[in-house]
Amino acid sequence: MARIGVFICHCGENISATVDVDKVARLAGKLSGVAYSVDYKYMCSDPGQTLIVDAIKEHKLTGIVVGACSPRMHEGTFRKAAEKAGINPYFCEMANIREHCSWVHPKSDETTRKALDIVRTMVEKVKNDTALYPIKVPITKTALVIGGGIAGIQAALDIANAGHQVIMVEKSPSIGGHMSQLSETFPTLDCSQCILTPRMVEVAQHPNITLHTFATVEDVSGFIGNFDVNIRLKAKSVDFEKCTGCGSCWQKCPSKKIPDEFNAGMSFRTAIYTPFPQAVPNKPVIDRANCTWFTKDGKCGVCAKICPTGAIDYTKEDEILNIKVGAIVTATGFDIKHSDFFPEYGYGKHPDIIDGLQFERLASASGPTGGEIRRPSDGKIPETVVFLACAGSRDKAKGIEYCSKICCMYTAKHAMLYKHKNHHGKAHVFYMDIRSAGKSYDEFVRRAIEEDDVNYIRGRVSKIYEKNGKLMVVGVDTLLGAKPVTIEADLVVLATAVVANEDAESVAQKLHISYDKHKFFAEAHPKLKPVETNTAGITLAGACQSAKDIPETVAQASAAAAKTIILFSGNELTREPVVAIVNRSAAPVFTTCTGCFLCQEVCPYQAIEREEIRDRAGNLLMNAAKVNAGLCQGCGTCVAMCRNKSIDLQGFSNQQMLSEVMGLLNVPFE
Amino acid sequence: MAETFEPKIVAFVCNWCTYAGADLAGTSRTKYETNVRIIRFPCTGRIDFMLLIKAFQNGADGIIVSGCHPNDCHYTSGNFHARRRWMVFKSMLEFMGFPTERITFSWVSAAEGKKWADLVNETTDSVRALGSFTDYKNLDFSQFNQMDHEAIAR
Numbered sequence: 001m002a003r004i005g006v007f008i009c010h011c012g013e014n015i016s017a018t019v020d021v022d023k024v025a026r027l028a029g030k031l032s033g034v035a036y037s038v039d040y041k042y043m044c045s046d047p048g049q050t051l052i053v054d055a056i057k058e059h060k061l062t063g064i065v066v067g068a069c070s071p072r073m074h075e076g077t078f079r080k081a082a083e084k085a086g087i088n089p090y091f092c093e094m095a096n097i098r099e100h101c102s103w104v105h106p107k108s109d110e111t112t113r114k115a116l117d118i119v120r121t122m123v124e125k126v127k128n129d130t131a132l133y134p135i136k137v138p139i140t141k142t143a144l145v146i147g148g149g150i151a152g153i154q155a156a157l158d159i160a161n162a163g164h165q166v167i168m169v170e171k172s173p174s175i176g177g178h179m180s181q182l183s184e185t186f187p188t189l190d191c192s193q194c195i196l197t198p199r200m201v202e203v204a205q206h207p208n209i210t211l212h213t214f215a216t217v218e219d220v221s222g223f224i225g226n227f228d229v230n231i232r233l234k235a236k237s238v239d240f241e242k243c244t245g246c247g248s249c250w251q252k253c254p255s256k257k258i259p260d261e262f263n264a265g266m267s268f269r270t271a272i273y274t275p276f277p278q279a280v281p282n283k284p285v286i287d288r289a290n291c292t293w294f295t296k297d298g299k300c301g302v303c304a305k306i307c308p309t310g311a312i313d314y315t316k317e318d319e320i321l322n323i324k325v326g327a328i329v330t331a332t333g334f335d336i337k338h339s340d341f342f343p344e345y346g347y348g349k350h351p352d353i354i355d356g357l358q359f360e361r362l363a364s365a366s367g368p369t370g371g372e373i374r375r376p377s378d379g380k381i382p383e384t385v386v387f388l389a390c391a392g393s394r395d396k397a398k399g400i401e402y403c404s405k406i407c408c409m410y411t412a413k414h415a416m417l418y419k420h421k422n423h424h425g426k427a428h429v430f431y432m433d434i435r436s437a438g439k440s441y442d443e444f445v446r447r448a449i450e451e452d453d454v455n456y457i458r459g460r461v462s463k464i465y466e467k468n469g470k471l472m473v474v475g476v477d478t479l480l481g482a483k484p485v486t487i488e489a490d491l492v493v494l495a496t497a498v499v500a501n502e503d504a505e506s507v508a509q510k511l512h513i514s515y516d517k518h519k520f521f522a523e524a525h526p527k528l529k530p531v532e533t534n535t536a537g538i539t540l541a542g543a544c545q546s547a548k549d550i551p552e553t554v555a556q557a558s559a560a561a562a563k564t565i566i567l568f569s570g571n572e573l574t575r576e577p578v579v580a581i582v583n584r585s586a587a588p589v590f591t592t593c594t595g596c597f598l599c600q601e602v603c604p605y606q607a608i609e610r611e612e613i614r615d616r617a618g619n620l621l622m623n624a625a626k627v628n629a630g631l632c633q634g635c636g637t638c639v640a641m642c643r644n645k646s647i648d649l650q651g652f653s654n655q656q657m658l659s660e661v662m663g664l665l666n667v668p669f670e
Numbered sequence: 671m672a673e674t675f676e677p678k679i680v681a682f683v684c685n686w687c688t689y690a691g692a693d694l695a696g697t698s699r700t701k702y703e704t705n706v707r708i709i710r711f712p713c714t715g716r717i718d719f720m721l722l723i724k725a726f727q728n729g730a731d732g733i734i735v736s737g738c739h740p741n742d743c744h745y746t747s748g749n750f751h752a753r754r755r756w757m758v759f760k761s762m763l764e765f766m767g768f769p770t771e772r773i774t775f776s777w778v779s780a781a782e783g784k785k786w787a788d789l790v791n792e793t794t795d796s797v798r799a800l801g802s803f804t805d806y807k808n809l810d811f812s813q814f815n816q817m818d819h820e821a822i823a824r
Contacts, residue, residue: 070693071710099696100708104787110676110704117707221746509741514686516781534686534780535744578712602715604746635745636716640755652712661725664680664707 002127003035005061006119007052008097009043009068015098018107019115024067024097028119033127035059043068049081056085063091063126067119069098088131090577090651095122117664124663128655132577137630139225140326141568142167146217146507149177150550151331151542151557153199158561159329160208164568167323168203169231170213172261174279175200177333181262183363183371185550186413187444193278193366200280214285218320220510221605223633224537225326225573235316237286238272242311245282249303249312250274258290260368264358266376267368272303272312276366286312327537327564330521331557332507334543337392337400337496345391345464345494351376352471353464353492355391356410363417373418375491382425382490385418386473387411388461389431392497400497402518405547407495408435412445414493415454428455428487430475438549457485464492498547513538521545531559539563578634578651580607580627593646595623599638607631608638677731677797679706679790682721684714684749687738687779694783702787703794706734713737715748719759722773726806732772732797734789739777749777769805772797 006028010016021039029037036059042048043066055061064087066078071094079089097115105111141164145156148170156166168175180200182192203209218230238249253270260269262276269275271291274284286293292300293314304312339355340348352375354362365371375382389411393404408431415427434456436442448454459482461475470488477485500519501507508515513533514522521544524532531539539560542553567573580599584591590613600608611626625647627638636649648654683689689710695702711717714737722733735756743749756775763770774793778786 070689070696072690072693096693096708099693103696103699104702105704106701108704114704114707121707121709512744512746514690514742514780522780534690602747602751604748633745635713635748636711637713637745637748637751640716640718641751649712649716652716654718657709657711657718657721658724660709661680661721662728664709664725664728664730 002033003060003062004033004123004126005052005055005059005064006031006034006037006123007043007055007064007066007068008037008039008119009048009066010039010041011068011098011102012042015068015102015115018102018105018111019097020112023112024115024119027116028065028067028123031120031123034123035061044074044077049077052078052081053085056082056087062087063093063129065093065095065119065122065126067095067097067115067122070094070096070100090132091126091129093122093126093129095119121660121663124659125656128653128659130650130653132650134574135577135579135629136572137225137575139568139571139573140227140324141165142323142325143327143329143564143568144169144227144229144323144325145329145331147177147331147333147542147544148175148203148211148213149331149333149542150179150196150199151333151544151553152177152329153196153203154554154557155329155331155541155561155564156203156209157199157206158558159564160206162561162565162568164208164565166206166209167231167325168209168211169215169217170211171216172275173214173236173273173285174275174281175203175211175213176276176278176280178357179550180276180278181264181357181360181364183360183365183367184413184417186409187438187440189413189416191365193364197278197280200278204280211281212321213281215321217507217510220328220512223605223631224535224575225567226630227325227328227537229323229325229328231321231323233319233321235288235318237288237312237314237316238284239311239313240281240283242309243283243307244309245274245284246308247274247284248306248308250284252302252306254300254302255290255292258287263361263368264355266358266361278366286314327539327567328511329539329541329557329560329564330507330511330513330533330544331541331560332501332504332544334498334547335501337499339494339496341392341398341496342494344462345492350464350466350471352382352490353494355494355496356407356414359414359493363414363421371421373421373491380490381422383422384426384428384487384489385415385491385493386461386471386487386489387415387427387429387493387495389429389495390460391494393495394432395497398497400499400518402547403435404495404498405435406498406549409438409441409444409549411493411495412436412448412454416448416452419452419454426455427452428457428473428489430457430459430461430473432458432460438551459485498543500544504544511535511538531556531563537567576634576651577629578649579629579632580634580636580638580647580649582625582627582647590622591624591646592644593624594644595625596643597625598641598643599625599647602637602641604635604637605631605633607633675798675802677705677794677800677802678729679732679734679793679797680725680730681706681708681734681736681790682711682714682717683708683734683778684716684737684744685710685712686744687742687777688736688786690780691778691782691786694780695786696783698783700783700787702790705794706790713743713745713748714752715743715745717752719755726772726803729807731800731803732774732793734774734776734793736776736778736786736789739779742779769800769803772800772803
């Protein structure tokens with residue numbers, strides 16, 4: 001006979017404000033099988049847990065139901081308490097009366113009734129709980145880092161320095177990411193490349209890091225500790241073993257009019273190219289979409305003729321590389337909205353309305369103008385520059401409600417860089433609010449305003465149009481009685497919104513991780529698990545999760561590395577025993593499984609194996625399904641598929657689910 | 671004075687998307703109707719549709735089945751299996767004259783707390799309009815109940 005304990009938490013007032021917790025505890029105490037029921041202010045606190053442990057011992061409870069928050073929050077906490085009291089932790093169930101009840105309904109009898117209903121379903125479930133034991137699986141101590149920007153670089157170096165193998169995959173021909181495009185960084189104005197390139201080289205030379213550039217993740221299967229990943233190595237058309245990186249090929253390449261991604265489209269590159277002089281690896285690849293050899297059927301071949309080492313190979317095909325890794329750090333970065341996103345600013349048709357990344361390239365010593373800020377249309381040095389913060393960000397009408405976080409700071413930096421290079425020029429900034437929280441950040445903005453005489457105007461810009469060779473920026477100054485202002489500018493810089501990469505959704509789907517409506521990857525918990533995803537073994541680093549500046553990105557990358565290193569610190573991994581199991585019984589029945597193997601067909605993890613049951617003489621008696629518990633992830637699709645219920649899911653068994661449904665309805669409430 | 675009819679709605683949801691979406695509705699304090707009771711499954715692919723019938727038999731007036739959006743399944747393909755099985759199951763129910771409008775199949779992701787609240791409200795409204803599922807409740811299951819229990823439990 002079950003002796004179940006029910007523990008109703010007030011969660012301070014989070015539950016007790018709308019649910020009559022006393023009544024729930026009292027009525028739950030009357031349910032069949034419930035031997036003890038109590039409510040308490042903070043069940044998860046130390047005294048709360050002690051109360052549970054003591055009650056289990058004192059009342060000889062066989063199972064407990066904690067009516068509190070979501071199991072996603074504290075199931076682990078209370079299972080540990082149950083274990084401490086000497087019962088199997090899987091005899092503990094959470095009744096979610098906070099997220100699913102007290103927080104979403106007003107104070108009423110109905111809300112209390114619902115809370116009781118939820119508690120009762122879990123009481124019914126607990127009655128059918130069975131003792132389960134964690135499963136141990138081996139760990140492959142190699143990490144995959146997806147993305148070679150500063151986030152990926154930091155994570156890879158940290159993991160590699162801890163002595164583990166790292167495989168880094170970067171889709172473009174060089175690592176470095178957006179940080180390599182930046183001119184100088186706030187709030188110190190140190191040169192971005194100067195601090196980044198040594199780390200890029202470190203990645204390339206690290207004995208524990210294998211670098212695959214010009215490569216993408218094709219698909220991911222498996223699970224924490226044992227992921228199976230296929231990497232697509234895009235055909236570089238250049239044999240890196242032979243190539244010395246001399247550069248003769250791209251100097252002679254006749255296709256010279258391809259917009260240069262590294263310079264944000266403000267200069268041109270050739271079809272065979274290295275993205276930038278400090279690229280790692282510093283060897284070229286052929287952009288086949290723009291190469292005459294590939295677009296015009298073999299009419300060219302200049303690079304192959306000029307190459308002194310014979311490294312050019314037009315026949316190379318994409319290759320698929322299969323790797324086994326134990327953990328994955330996702331550091332795929334971000335994109336920004338471009339000026340063509342803004343109809344009010346001319347749909348990006350005016351060459352002198354540029355985005356922040358383009359300004360970075362103009363200000364960079366390695367950029368198309370050698371670091372002189374010249375406007376793209378005629379190359380003149382602009383006398384008046386207008387910077388627009390929040391271009392697209394915090395704008396519901398544009399579908400981007402969030403703050404892009406970095407724009408306030410880089411706009412101040414841009415204005416400063418412009419003023420440092422053109423002392424007599426005039427810089428104006430239109431802003432909504434200045435958000436400069438961060439170490440030495442506000443001081444930096446004040447410096448732009450006070451020392452560098454940047455004119456900050458609080459207000460938005462409604463339109464920009466051209467008149468007599470000038471860009472007329474029409475806005476409003478809300479601090480001067482909402483007076484309209486028009487500024488004649490030579491160059492306009494839009495601090496456009498930070499957005500997720502175009503392929504973020506497909507990356508998330510390959511990794512089976514969640515993402516939000518803006519396609520930023522979702523962390524497992526917004527506060528307490530900001531680095532992990534809901535898929536165990538996969539962590540997030542950098543702006544693929546949300547807009548971030550460099551220090552935050554580096555911190556998160558190190559955190560992701562730490563999580564990975566923690567995982568790699570043991571030789572075995574303990575996994576939740578929520579796995580499918582095929583029933584077995586003594587001869588001559590053996591099992592009710594008839595060997596139809598429908599389960600095998602639907603299993604996404606190839607976890608169902610074929611077991612031959614033989615008699616002592618070795619004659620085959622029957623084929624039955626058998627679950628490989630190391631591979632099974634516990635989705636239970638096989639269970640719903642099984643024709644005669646021979647396969648069941650531990651923790652969510654047929655009997656448990658049925659008793660939940662049956663316990664749900666038609667019960668008195670007095 | 672006749673009381674307004676309050677339907678009983680049972681929601682069969684997956685752990686990773688819709689359950690988390692309902693959690694998000696909670697953390698966001700998004701208010702919605704109290705009529706729904708949630709049963710958590712690891713995946714919509716785990717849902718045995720016979721349990722829906724059991725819920726109706728046990729007094730439910732409406733049912734929600736919800737999981738991850740297509741392609742977003744935590745287990746790669748469980749939601750596709752659920753969708754496929756639901757299509758077959760639905761056509762069978764329709765063949766038998768079962769009012770399938772009492773069952774709502776939806777996708778709610780972990781980020782869609784608001785969508786969850788809207789789904790519950792809309793389903794509650796529509797089932798409230800349909801009225802109590804007396805057709806089913808009036809059937810006499812007494813002799814079958816025990817048998818079914820044993821069959822499902824086995």
